[in-house]
Amino acid sequence: MRHWLALILMAMLLPGVVQADSNLPPAALANTQLPDAKQEAEAKALMETLRCVVCQGQSIADSNAEMAGDMRALVRGKVAAGEKPDAIRAWFIERYGPWVSYKPEMSAIAAPVWIVPLVVFFIGLWLVRGRFRQRSSNARPSDKGEA
Template identity: 50%
Template sequence: MRLAVALLVLVAAPLAAQSGMPPAPYAYTQLEDPALEAEATALMYTLRCLKCQSQSIADSDAPMAGDMRHQVRSRLLAGESPDEIRDWLTLRYGDYVSYEPTVSSTTWPLFAIPLLLLALVGFVLLRRLGKRGTDEGKSA
């Protein structure tokens, strides 16, 4: 009997952990001011859903994306600028939350390494093409 109760508690624990709270007010409701809603929507398309990872929070149906949409809309209503909201979300969730990363002490290699690789490829191509041109000149 105790084993059955223990198994029931073990199975029911994840169900009890589910939030019974309704979604945040602005998760699925647009703002009444069309200009503010357009600003919110534009910002939401530049923010990544941390649960889906391949969708913006504007496109995602994940509860976390709904909470983030609510934060964007409520902070815009409070008078914050989109840049302030992006900075707050980046501080809270990390650089990964933004589809438009900024150059910082942690992200500079993401910008520098491709440029270095392009320079290296260009250098190798110039050396090879230069050698081929001088080799053809000698054989003629």
């Protein structure tokens, strides 16, 4: 009975899995390089710094996700139109949030992420220094004439 129930559940879920990927062709510039080598180099460098919103562990240059292809096409289209990489990155950050960039800008929200580890490191150094001083003072022979 259990086997039949498992088969029925899998059969019900299969259409959703099959329909998860779209049947649309990839965006025009998703997998096609720009004719101008300088513009393509700018676009490629920018694509390396943008995170795929589907994979989140890969840049859009490395991801095979359909959304990454759309994002690559947007980058190439904007570079071909003459937009600067910083403006394109700002557009993506405005649209998807700051986490879309592998090169986040320093902000008041992100500052503790960089400052707290440094503070903890220096507190640790201070504590270790005090501990070594305490040990070295305990290891010295006393000056009371007990030699």
